[in-house]
Amino acid sequence: MAAGCDAVYEGRPGGHARSGPTSATTGGVSGTMDTVGQVGQAEQGRQRKPATAARMYDYYLGGVHNFPADREAAERIIAQFPLFPAVARENRAFLHRVVRHLAGAGVRQFLDIGSGIPTVGNVHEIVQAEVPDARVVYVDIDPVAVAESLEILEGNDLAIAIRADLCDPQRILEHPQVRELLDFEQPIALLLAAVLHFVPDDAKAYEVVGRLVDALPPGSYLAISAAAAESFAPSGAQTQAVIDVYRQRTTTSAASRTKSKMVRFFAGLELVAPGVVWLYQWPDPERALPDPFGGDATRCGEWAGLGRKE
Numbered sequence: 001m002a003a004g005c006d007a008v009y010e011g012r013p014g015g016h017a018r019s020g021p022t023s024a025t026t027g028g029v030s031g032t033m034d035t036v037g038q039v040g041q042a043e044q045g046r047q048r049k050p051a052t053a054a055r056m057y058d059y060y061l062g063g064v065h066n067f068p069a070d071r072e073a074a075e076r077i078i079a080q081f082p083l084f085p086a087v088a089r090e091n092r093a094f095l096h097r098v099v100r101h102l103a104g105a106g107v108r109q110f111l112d113i114g115s116g117i118p119t120v121g122n123v124h125e126i127v128q129a130e131v132p133d134a135r136v137v138y139v140d141i142d143p144v145a146v147a148e149s150l151e152i153l154e155g156n157d158l159a160i161a162i163r164a165d166l167c168d169p170q171r172i173l174e175h176p177q178v179r180e181l182l183d184f185e186q187p188i189a190l191l192l193a194a195v196l197h198f199v200p201d202d203a204k205a206y207e208v209v210g211r212l213v214d215a216l217p218p219g220s221y222l223a224i225s226a227a228a229a230e231s232f233a234p235s236g237a238q239t240q241a242v243i244d245v246y247r248q249r250t251t252t253s254a255a256s257r258t259k260s261k262m263v264r265f266f267a268g269l270e271l272v273a274p275g276v277v278w279l280y281q282w283p284d285p286e287r288a289l290p291d292p293f294g295g296d297a298t299r300c301g302e303w304a305g306l307g308r309k310e
């Protein structure tokens with residue numbers, strides 16, 4: 001299986017992609033697929049591009065930054081796993097909780113890699129509402145995600161978005177804008193939410209996370225959520241169908257990992273309670289989340305955890 005890091009993305013960083021009408025209010029599960037008849041030629045050209053993981057995720061979340069190819073690919077996955085949009089929403093809810101937890105713990109700098117297309121409750125909005133001078137760097141391989149992030153960050157001097165590959169951590173760490181905004185002498189929260197399953201090769205994934213964590217000073221944190229092999233059994237026909245959709249229709253390969261493989265990402269860090277758990281079990285101090293998966297935790301789809309560097 002090709003590594004997710006080999007992805008080649010079409011599009012232009014800094015450009016803008018606006019789709020035609022979408023099923024934005026449907027939560028990505030149902031509703032009308034749009035036609036290209038209502039948009040201009042340039043837009044139609046962009047709509048013929050292959051699907052991307054970022055825009056498919058936007059669709060699961062009910063966003064508007066997706067094209068017909070993304071929606072078609074996403075619907076194929078939803079046909080295999082109807083809970084996919086619920087998993088995406090749970091993932092987002094975990095991200096919000098962990099970011100609020102980190103802001104409460106005094107973290108003032110956030111490096112969010114695989115940050116995705118902006119949607120409700122972006123990291124900078126959550127942290128800067130509580131700590132106005134908090135700094136946020138968004139990193140994504142997808143030009144649409146970066147372009148849309150740059151658009152909403154206009155006028156915000158304390159948050160930036162850059163286009164880079166998680167699998168090239170040195171480039172991220174040495175990026176002049178990253179160095180300018182983040183102080184690597186002060187704690188930084190490294191957020192890897194729903195991105196490591198796009199680095200299917202275990203050795204590469206551990207190496208990349210290790211190199212990023214090594215660059216962080218003591219008091220920093222690592223937050224991870226990623227697809228669970230206990231939910232998406234690697235040998236299962238449905239899982240294979242999902243992997244095939246990503247491999248054939250996007251430039252991103254995907255793979256799930258067991259809980260023990262997930263725990264290994266936190267080697268050398270102190271795991272914050274309750275450790276690596278199902279997404280919805282990661283605690284929420286303000287509200288008790290109901291179990292959205294009908295008592296069957298394996299339907300949850302992703303493991304989540306937070307570690308602290310001593």
Ligand SMILES: C[S@@+](CC[C@H](N)C(=O)[O-])C[C@H]1O[C@@H](n2cnc3c(N)ncnc32)[C@H](O)[C@@H]1O
Binds near residue numbers: 165
């Ligand atoms: C499922 S979305 C998660 C978005 C956000 N982190 C969240 O949890 O809501 C995964 C994102 O990771 C990005 N991505 C995938 N492979 C990547 C890589 N090698 N480097 C950087 N970003 C990557 C995709 O473009 C997409 O925007």
